[in-house]
Every structure is written in C-alpha cells, then in structure tokens.
C-alpha cells in the first residue's frame with residue numbers, strides 16, 4: 001500500500017471514530033501499558049470505539065518521551081521530542097490541525113557553522129566541509145551496497161584511509177558523522193548499521209514545533225481516559241483468553257493488553273512476560289539499538305547570538321561535544337538556546353552534575369560568542385539514558401539488525417497481547433509520528449487480529 005493510501009485510510013478511520021463507534025463487536029476490556037503517544041493514541045481510538053480501556057503508566061505524568069516543561073513562564077520547553085519531522089502529509093500535522101494546535105517552522109537553511117577556533121566558517125572552509133561530506137556520502141553508499149554489514153564508523157574509516165588523516169581532518173569527519181548521523185539517529189557511529197541506519201522513511205516539508213509544547217497533543221489524546229499513574233508494570237501473564245498485568249500497586253485483568261514499553265525498558269528485562277517472549281521477538285529486543293540524545297536548555301537575560309539563525313553548529317575538538325544548538329529566538333522570540341549531546345557523549349555527560357554540564361556548555365558558547373557573554377539565568381537538562389522508564393532516547397538500527405526485526409517486535413502474542421511504540425515501526429521508527437502510527441495500528445488489531 002502506498003503511503004498516500006495508508007494516510008487516507010488513517011484519516012478515514014479517525015474521522016469515523018470521532019462520530020460513532022466503528023465496530024459492532026462487543027466491547028472488550030483493554031489494558032494499555034504506557035501513557036506515551038503510542039499508548040494514548042491506541043487508548044483514545046479504542047475508547048472512541050466503545051471499548052473499556054485502562055492505561056497503566058509508571059510515571060507520575062502523561063506523555064512519556066513527550067514532556068513539556070512549564071517551569072519557565074511563557075516559555076514551555078520540550079524535554080523529549082520537539083518537532084513534527086517533515087510536517088507535510090505527516091499524520092501529526094493533520095491531528096494538530098484538527099485540534100487547532102499552533103505550530104512554528106524551524107529552518108535548516110538558517111544555520112551558521114563555527115570552526116574549532118569558534119569563528120564562522122570561511123567560504124573555503126565551507127567548501128572543504130562539503131568535500132568531506134561528499135566523501136562520507138560516497139563511502140556510506142558503497143557500504144550500503146556491500147554484502148556484509150559494518151558500522152558507519154568502520155565503513156567511513158576504511159574508505160577515507162583513516163590512519164593517514166591529519167588530526168584536523170579527523171575532527172571534520174567526526175563532526176560530520178556526529179552532526180548528521182549521531183544527532184539524528186541517537187546511536188553512535190560505531191554502532192549504527194551502515195546497511196540500515198537510514199532505513200526510516202521521511203515525510204516531506206519543514207520541521208514544525210509547538211510553541212505551547214507537544215503537551216497539547218498529549219492532553220488532547222488523554223482527555224477522558226482512565227489513566228492509572230505511578231503504576232509500574234512488573235509482569236504480563238497471558239493466555240488465548242485473557243491477560244493479567246501485575247503492577248507495584250495491584251493487578252489488572254483484561255481481554256487484551258497493548259504494550260508500548262520503550263525498547264530500552266524491554267532490553268532491561270525489568271518487565272517479564274509469561275509465557276516468555278518468542279525467541280525472534282527477544283532477539284529483536286537484544287539486537288536493535290537504543291540511542292541517547294540529551295538536551296540542555298539555557299535561558300539568558302539577553303540574546304548574544306545571531307538572532308536570525310535557527311541552528312548554530314560547532315566543530316569541536318572533542319568528538320560530539322555541543323556540536324548542535326537550536327536558537328528559539330527567531331522562531332519563538334525567546335532568549336533561549338538548546339544544546340544537544342548525542343550517543344556516547346550524550347551518555348557520558350549524564351554522569352556529571354548539572355553545574356558541570358552548564359559549565360561545559362558555557363565554555364563552548366564563550367568560544368563562539370566571547371568571554372563576556374552573560375551567565376544563564378536558568379537551565380533545564382535531560383538524562384534520558386538513565387531514566388528508568390525510557391532507558392534511552394529512541395531506537396536505531398544497529399550493526400547486525402535487520403528490517404524484519406521491527407516487525408518481530410510488533411508481532412502480537414496470540415491474539416491477546418499487542419505491541420506498539422516507536423521501535424515497532426519498520427518505516428517510521430524513532431519518531432513521534434512512528435509511535436502515533438503504531439498506536440493506530442495496535443487499535444486496529446484489537447478488532448482485526
């Protein structure tokens with residue numbers, strides 16, 4: 001089925017569910033594990049169809065990896081996902097339109113890149129960077145056509161004759177791998193599969209963010225749902241007739257369960273299944289990667305960076321250190337910078353204290369904008385890798401994984417236990433729209449197993 005046809009089907013499904021129950025089948029009792037976008041979408045859809053739905057969620061809040069902080073007055077910032085990636089024809093754009101959610105567009109065209117000394121790239125430095133980018137693109141294209149998979153890093157190192165590169169050339173290569181791949185896929189270049197790292201399909205169009213936060217979507221989907229917060233699921237016991245979900249605060253029984261646990265949580269084994277998960281589902285859990293992306297928002301008393309630029313990039317001496325920054329000034333009018341650390345660097349700094357992270361970020365900003373820039377008024381920092389209910393930011397295709405593994409992860413246990421969540425989406429993993437589509441899929445499966 002083409003994407004266009006698929007999206008039409010979804011639009012038709014949503015339109016019909018909002019007026020009348022779709023199904024004449026008897027109402028079922030359904031437990032949804034996890035109140036992230038996948039779980040809330042499934043629960044919202046099934047409730048509209050007349051089923052009896054309970055959502056159990058470990059945290060004391062809704063949204064999972066959608067998490068809007070309202071700590072700063074008039075400046076709600078998203079600590080999890082920020083953007084609808086590719087807003088054109090994206091099902092989330094349709095949903096946001098229906099609920100009248102405001103959106104703003106950030107543009108990659110509005111990017112300034114700074115060299116290791118902290119100066120904007122000269123024309124010749126920009127050309128040099130483009131040439132290295134072309135060499136890396138060629139190396140990865142060749143690696144995608146090779147018989148054996150390898151890591152992105154290994155493929156690039158071989159093709160570029162790594163041992164003969166000078167230190168500054170290696171810095172450029174690592175900058176490109178970090179800013180274009182690690183920051184996007186959250187896996188390290190040593191872990192990303194050269195065959196499949198970019199297997200996710202993309203929607204067209206710009207990236208859109210919610211000035212009121214992604215929370216607007218969460219609140220809409222959760223409206224009227226029975227959500228049991230602070231219920232940590234421990235075991236899922238199922239048969240062809242029913243399922244029992246044991247939490248730290250009691251037991252729930254139902255005809256079906258929809259499990260939307262993040263891949264990182266499934267990997268940890270902290271939730272057990274009885275009977276145990278089939279071998280190929282367990283293998284998918286073990287093999288697919290869970291990456292790290294961390295955010296550090298800094299609020300300043302005034303803007304000292306180029307106000308018309310959305311993205312500020314920096315070629316660091318230490319691989320992956322504060323390479324990507326987003327300015328919320330042009331788009332939202334706020335004196336706020338958002339710095340990212342992905343993959344290994346992102347994991348490492350989770351061990352640091354907040355003041356250490358802020359000091360490290362400020363060292364980079366002083367290099368780019370001068371020693372006399374003001375200190376931040378406040379900061380907000382994430383630690384997704386050590387978050388017990390996420391254990392990472394989002395999934396990626398690691399060396400040794402196959403596309404079919406996403407399908408294995410999505411496979412239901414009999415007709416009783418269904419699976420959703422970003423990692424279960426072969427085409428749209430790692431995104432909010434992927435999680436959303438997976439929730440719609442799981443809801444459809446309840447009545448059409």
Ligand SMILES: Cc1cc2nc3c(=O)[nH]c(=O)nc-3n(C[C@H](O)[C@H](O)[C@H](O)COP(=O)(O)OP(=O)(O)OC[C@H]3O[C@@H](n4cnc5c(N)ncnc54)[C@H](O)[C@@H]3O)c2cc1C
Pocket residue numbers: 033034035036037038039056057058059062063064065066079080081082083084085231232233234260261262265271293294295382384388389390392393394420421422423429430431432433435
């Ligand atoms: C920093 C960051 C930036 C991102 N940026 C973007 C972006 O800009 N655009 C984009 O499209 N995507 C982005 N993503 C990815 C996107 O946020 C996720 O793909 C999506 O939100 C996942 O939704 P989900 O429902 O699959 O999982 P989750 O939101 O993780 O939902 C799963 C739920 O299960 C709960 N849970 C876990 N363990 C238990 C348990 N034992 N018992 C009960 N409940 C449990 C969790 O608390 C959680 O609420 C980003 C992610 C991060 C972390």
